[in-house]
Every structure is written in structure tokens, then in C-alpha cells.
Amino acid sequence: MQRPAVADASAETDASAISASLADPDRFTAIYDRYAAMLYRYAYQRMGPEFADDVVAETFLAAFRGRASYDLDRPDARPWLFGILTREIATHHRRERARYRALAGATHHTGHDDSPAETVAARVAAGAARGALAAALADLSADDRDVLLLVAWGQLSYDEVAGALGIPSGTVGSRLNRARRKVRKALGTFDPTKEDQ
Known part of the structure; x- marks a missing residue:
């Protein structure tokens, strides 16, 4: 059979x-x-x-x-x-916000790098930006944070975020703009992607 x-x-x-x-x-x-x-x-x-x-x-x-x-x-x-x-x-919004507040005060790096020099460089860059970034994320409204992180970490397009949250694509764009502006302001002139800071 x-x-x-x-x-x-x-x-x-x-x-x-x-x-x-x-x-x-x-x-x-x-x-x-x-x-x-x-x-x-x-x-x-x-x-x-x-x-x-x-x-x-x-x-x-x-x-x-x-x-x-x-x-x-x-x-x-x-x-x-x-x-x-x-x-x-x-x-779990309160827990997430508390996590960002805790990260804002943390300055240690827990990743694994290949060499001691890379470890030191990564700690310096991460430590310089982590606190400001975590504080900025904590200060965003839940709606703005959701849009920003779905795009940045979830790697969703504007249309996918709109579908996920049940909002118009234009609202996604405005929330994302507002969130990015606030995060840029919190980071100031620091750019962790540049080595000559």
C-alpha cells in the first residue's frame, strides 16, 4: 500500500x-x-x-x-x-520600561569578541551609547516605541507595521519620524558606527 x-x-x-x-x-x-x-x-x-x-x-x-x-x-x-x-x-509595558531604565544606568558589555582589543573597543562604544539609547527608548510613548522597534528590530516594512498594529501607513511614518528624532536628540552627536569619536 x-x-x-x-x-x-x-x-x-x-x-x-x-x-x-x-x-x-x-x-x-x-x-x-x-x-x-x-x-x-x-x-x-x-x-x-x-x-x-x-x-x-x-x-x-x-x-x-x-x-x-x-x-x-x-x-x-x-x-x-x-x-x-x-x-x-x-x-508587560511597565516591565519593558523598567528594563530600559535599568539599561540606561548599565555600562558593561556582555558580548563575546575575538580579541581583548575588540572587547575594549566594543565596551567603550556600547557603554557610551547604551545609557542614552535605553533612556530614549524608555521615554518614547508606547505607540512610537512599538513602531520604531518593529522597523529596527523586527525588520518589518512600513506596510507590515501598519498591518501588525492596525494603523495607516502614514501614521507609521509619522510615529517613526517622531521616535527617530527623539532618539537622535538623546544620542546627541555620538554615532557608535564611527570609530573616530
């Missing part, structure tokens, strides 16, 4: 995986497999390691429960998932 052919899950669009999961809930694992690491990195940057796992788990639980309302005309589920994740992070 020959087994029925199984479609290659990696070739399947997000919309078709979500649609298939309505009849076979196990098919939703394709969405988890594709995006869990990406969402975790984003949540880790915003919330820190102590809350990232929780908000990502809550995001996928909400996505699974709400999959019947997913717009199947959208083949890419990233904006939808980032929208859910952003709402989950909003429920």
Missing part, C-alpha cells in the same frame, strides 16, 4: 498552513517553526530573557486561538504575529 504524498511544509505559504490548521491543528506547527526564533529575538531585545519566553508563548497561543480569523489573502503571517506579540508586550 502506497502512502499518500505529503506536501512539503517549507514550500507551503503561511496562509495555506494556517488554513490547513483549521482542520488539522498540528499543521500550525509550521508557523511556529518558521517564526518562533524571530519573535523570540525581538521579544528578548524588548523584554529581556526573563519575559521573552512567556510573551512568545502567549503570542503563539493567541495566534493559534485566533487562526480562524486570519486573512487568508495575506500569504505572509509575520505582520500578524508581530502585531499579536506587540499587544502581548503592551501588557
Whole structure:
């Protein structure tokens, strides 16, 4: 007896995986497999390691429960998932803000570099910008911070951010402009990408 052919899950669009999961809930694992690491990195940057796992788990639980309302005309589920994740992070808003306040006072570097000279250079650059950047992020409104970080860390386009947050693309642009202006002002003339500071 020959087994029925199984479609290659990696070739399947997000919309078709979500649609298939309505009849076979196990098919939703394709969405988890594709995006869990990406969402975790984003949540880790915003919330820190102590809350990232929780908000990502809550995001996928909400996505699974709400999959019947997913717009199947959208083949890419990233904006939808980032929208859910952003709402989950909003429920932890005080924790996120406290994290940025704590980072604003921190000046140590925890990364691993190849040589002692690179370590020193990285610590100097990171220490000089970290406090000001974290303070600027903490001082942004939640709406402006969401847009800025979805573009910078989530690597979403304006249209994807608009879809994720349910706002017009023009609003994304104005919030992003306002957030960037405030962050630039907080950093002053310091540019961590230039070595001759």
C-alpha cells in the first residue's frame, strides 16, 4: 500500500498552513517553526530573557486561538504575529520600561569578541551609547516605541507595521519620524558606527 504524498511544509505559504490548521491543528506547527526564533529575538531585545519566553508563548497561543480569523489573502503571517506579540508586550509595558531604565544606568558589555582589543573597543562604544539609547527608548510613548522597534528590530516594512498594529501607513511614518528624532536628540552627536569619536 502506497502512502499518500505529503506536501512539503517549507514550500507551503503561511496562509495555506494556517488554513490547513483549521482542520488539522498540528499543521500550525509550521508557523511556529518558521517564526518562533524571530519573535523570540525581538521579544528578548524588548523584554529581556526573563519575559521573552512567556510573551512568545502567549503570542503563539493567541495566534493559534485566533487562526480562524486570519486573512487568508495575506500569504505572509509575520505582520500578524508581530502585531499579536506587540499587544502581548503592551501588557508587560511597565516591565519593558523598567528594563530600559535599568539599561540606561548599565555600562558593561556582555558580548563575546575575538580579541581583548575588540572587547575594549566594543565596551567603550556600547557603554557610551547604551545609557542614552535605553533612556530614549524608555521615554518614547508606547505607540512610537512599538513602531520604531518593529522597523529596527523586527525588520518589518512600513506596510507590515501598519498591518501588525492596525494603523495607516502614514501614521507609521509619522510615529517613526517622531521616535527617530527623539532618539537622535538623546544620542546627541555620538554615532557608535564611527570609530573616530
